Amino acid sequence: xxxxxxxxxxxxxxxxxxxxxxxxxxxxxxxxxxxxxxxxxxxxxxxxxxxxxxxxxxxxxxxxxxxxxxxxxxxxxxxxxxxxxxxxxxxxxxxxxxxxxxxxxxxxxxxxxxxxxxxxxxxxxxxxxxxxxxxxxxxxxxxxxxxxxxxxxxxxxxxxxxxxxxxxxxxxxxxxxxxxxxxxxxxxxxxxxxxxxxxxxxxxxxxxxxxxxxxxxxxxxxxxxxxxxxxxxxxxxxxxxxxxxxxxxxxxxxxxxxxxxxxxxxxxxxxxxxxxxxxxxxxxxxxxxxxxxxxxxxxxxxxxxxxxxxxxxxxxxxxxxxxxxxxxxxxxxxxxxxxxxxxxxxxxxxxxxxxxxxxxxxxxxxxxxxxxxxxxxxxxxxxxxxxxxxxxxxxxxxxxxxxxxxxxxxxxxxxxxxxxxxxxxxxxxxxxxxxxxxxxxxxxxxxxxxxxxxxxxxxxxxxxxxx
Amino acid sequence: xxxxxxxxxxxxxxxxxxxxxxxxxxxxxxxxxxxxxxxxxxxxxxxxxxxxxxxxxxxxxxxxxxxxxxxxxxxxxxxxxxxxxxxxxxxxxxxxxxxxxxxxxxxxxxxxxxxxxxxxxxxxxxxxxxxxxxxxxxxxxxxxxxxxxxxxxxxxxxxxxxxxxxxxxxxxxxxxxxxxxxxxxxxxxxxxxxxxxxxxxxxxxxxxxxxxxxxxxxxxxxxxxxxxxxxxxxxxxxxxxxxxx
Numbered sequence: 283x284x285x286x287x288x289x290x291x292x293x294x295x296x297x298x299x300x301x302x303x304x305x306x307x308x309x310x311x312x313x314x315x316x317x318x319x320x321x322x323x324x325x326x327x328x329x330x331x332x333x334x335x336x337x338x339x340x341x342x343x344x345x346x347x348x349x350x351x352x353x354x355x356x357x358x359x360x361x362x363x364x365x366x367x368x369x370x371x372x373x374x375x376x377x378x379x380x381x382x383x384x385x386x387x388x389x390x391x392x393x394x395x396x397x398x399x400x401x402x403x404x405x406x407x408x409x410x411x412x413x414x415x416x417x418x419x420x421x422x423x424x425x426x427x428x429x430x431x432x433x434x435x436x437x438x439x440x441x442x443x444x445x446x447x448x449x450x451x452x453x454x455x456x457x458x459x460x461x462x463x464x465x466x467x468x469x470x471x472x473x474x475x476x477x478x479x480x481x482x483x484x485x486x487x488x489x490x491x492x493x494x495x496x497x498x499x500x501x502x503x504x505x506x507x508x509x510x511x512x513x514x515x516x517x518x519x520x521x522x523x524x525x526x527x528x529x530x531x532x533x534x535x536x537x538x539x540x541x542x543x544x545x546x547x548x549x550x551x552x553x554x555x556x557x558x559x560x561x562x563x564x565x566x567x568x569x570x571x572x573x574x575x576x577x578x579x580x581x582x583x584x585x586x587x588x589x590x591x592x593x594x595x596x597x598x599x600x601x602x603x604x605x606x607x608x609x610x611x612x613x614x615x616x617x618x619x620x621x622x623x624x625x626x627x628x629x630x631x632x633x634x635x636x637x638x639x640x641x642x643x644x645x646x647x648x649x650x651x652x653x654x655x656x657x658x659x660x661x662x663x664x665x666x667x668x669x670x671x672x673x674x675x676x677x678x679x680x681x682x683x684x685x686x687x688x689x690x691x692x693x694x695x696x697x698x699x700x701x702x703x704x705x706x707x708x709x710x711x712x713x714x715x716x717x718x719x720x721x722x723x724x725x726x727x728x729x730x731x732x733x734x735x736x737x738x739x740x741x742x743x744x745x746x747x748x749x
Numbered sequence: 750x751x752x753x754x755x756x757x758x759x760x761x762x763x764x765x766x767x768x769x770x771x772x773x774x775x776x777x778x779x780x781x782x783x784x785x786x787x788x789x790x791x792x793x794x795x796x797x798x799x800x801x802x803x804x805x806x807x808x809x810x811x812x813x814x815x816x817x818x819x820x821x822x823x824x825x826x827x828x829x830x831x832x833x834x835x836x837x838x839x840x841x842x843x844x845x846x847x848x849x850x851x852x853x854x855x856x857x858x859x860x861x862x863x864x865x866x867x868x869x870x871x872x873x874x875x876x877x878x879x880x881x882x883x884x885x886x887x888x889x890x891x892x893x894x895x896x897x898x899x900x901x902x903x904x905x906x907x908x909x910x911x912x913x914x915x916x917x918x919x920x921x922x923x924x925x926x927x928x929x930x931x932x933x934x935x936x937x938x939x940x941x942x943x944x945x946x947x948x949x950x951x952x953x954x955x956x957x958x959x960x961x962x963x964x965x966x967x968x969x970x971x972x973x974x975x976x977x978x979x980x981x982x983x984x985x986x987x988x989x990x991x992x993x994x
Contacts, residue, residue, distance in 0.1 A: 510813055511811070594834035594838055595810060596776065597772065597776060597784055597804040598775065598777070600772060602765045605791065605804075606798075607798055607800075624880075625881060627881070628885050632888060
């Protein structure tokens with residue numbers, strides 16, 4: 283990741299090797315930077331003497347600036363250009379399609395007037411070495427910068443930096459790890475006297491050589507070694523910078539939990555010094571503080587107040603009965619037993635009750651026969667149409683045969699299919715034909731009584747089928 | 750009341766009562782290490798429900814024993830998966846871990862609703878009973894809806910039961926563990942002679958509180974473990990608290 287800063291330093295009156303030819307040089311503070319360490323990338327430009335102000339505008343092409351990399355302007359404007367380019371601009375390294383963004387705050391830039399004679403300009407970027415990944419393979423390549431001036435074109439030599447992983451194996455234990463750089467932390471607490479349960483503001487001031495912008499603010503949990511949860515409630519309260527951009531400040535709200543606390547303890551931290559190539563283990567503090575008991579302000583009586591431990595961290599509200607209660611009072615074997623019952627029931631229904639159900643179906647049919655005969659023996663003798671309805675309803679209930687005005691042949695066919703004996707079927711067909719004759723002979727009621735009686739006998743005979 | 754009376758009274762209590770009494774007193778005195786020790790002794794006596802592990806985790810957390818706190822919270826979470834306090838405390842404990850390995854993905858059974866295994870079994874049983882009742886009803890009533898519903902409930906019950914069983918079996922097969930020391934190298938083999946595993950940032954070291962899965966234990970006191978990011982290596986048994994409950 284590339285982080286902060288640009289710096290332009292323009293100085294005049296430096297002697298170039300050849301006054302008539304512009305030159306370019308791209309260099310880095312270290313050709314083997316450590317991952318996360320700061321790299322100073324410097325572009326030194328020598329223009330022929332006196333040309334900067336008079337002989338046309340130099341054109342500078344910096345290909346590793348992903349956007350707006352072509353500058354055609356007076357050198358005096360480079361500084362402003364760099365300032366404008368500082369924040370949030372992606373930078374290409376290794377022609378990587380994944381841009382790496384510059385972010386953060388620019389260093390104060392200085393620029394001098396362009397002098398006469400040979401003019402040397404130095405543009406400087408502060409970058410943080412990105413982690414080694416599959417794309418960069420541990421190498422940062424910066425494409426050559428091109429300068430066109432007075433019809434001459436010059437290219438800088440390509441720059442290649444080989445990244446080195448930080449030797450994690452030798453890293454000391456402290457949880458606050460500032461990464462690569464030579465840093466110093468000073469801790470401050472304000473106010474120094476706080477009431478129990480009230481907050482004080484702890485500030486960690488980080489200065490030193492390295493990619494300050496790249497440091498991650500230590501999470502409150504990382505301070506827990508020095509400020510254990512049993513003694514302090516710590517929450518992050520943001521960060522700030524000093525006005526000159528050389529000091530980064532991490533703020534925390536610290537709430538002491540016990541009256542016995544008399545200091546914010548030493549906060550150990552570690553950082554990797556890239557020059558000495560070794561891990562440093564350092565410490566900030568301690569800072570003396572005084573905790574007052576607000577309940578007994580003005581009284582010298584000692585109290586046993588332990589401070590506001592969150593309710594959810596309590597452990598004493600227990601009893602043997604509570605702790606000994608089983609989470610799951612039901613035996614798994616009982617569950618298994620209960621689970622086994624339904625399939626067995628299903629089998630029982632399928633084998634036994636399902637058959638009973640079939641005989642119940644037969645019983646239902648007998649009931650149908652009784653109902654039909656009841657209807658036939660009512661006070662009013664049914665008409666032939668009524669006989670048809672009663673008979674067909676019986677057939678439907680008894681044999682599951684749905685017929686609608688069947689002919690004698692159809693009736694015969696269906697009854698035979700239902701398993702009715704031939705003789706009974708013949709009787710039924712004969713009766714059905716007589717009934718049809720009675721229905722379609724106008725005005726006669728002579729045979730109605732015999733038809734009803736025959737119907738009763740027929741139904742009784744049919745009802746014996748399958749039983 | 751004479752000063753020695755509480756001591757005499759507590760000495761006459763049964764051991765479990767005495768330890769619980771010690772826990773009460775420890776909280777009053779803000780003596781979390783004493784409470785943590787009492788909880789550990791109770792655990793050795795066979796105590797171990799969800800509430801017990803939660804409170805044990807609290808005591809260890811207050812006492813500053815991060816690894817034991819996380820292990821106790823993890824045990825409690827298996828029984829009390831919906832306890833918000835427990836989740837918050839576990840999250841707070843995890844925040845104290847330095848450079849925890851990132852997670853590749855959540856285990857499949859963590860996508861299930863937050864039910865503990867017993868509850869999963871109960872829901873499975875309910876679906877099972879309902880499915881079979883519908884199957885019995887289906888014997889007497891022709892209905893596609895009843896058929897589909899019966900099969901759905903029966904299959905759902907089997908799935909739920911299989912999930913619950915698999916997560917239990919996973920815990921037996923690959924118990925969780927918590928690293929109890931800082932900067933323990935994750936080695937490529939089961940001995941100090943093996944080099945540490947390397948990643949992009951150099952040798953891999955795990956810190957106190959990092960949660961692992963124990964894949965295998967060698968008789969020479971080394972564990973083959975898997976980190977949350979999928980890295981597999983070896984750690985000494987003495988550097989790991991294993992959940993063998």
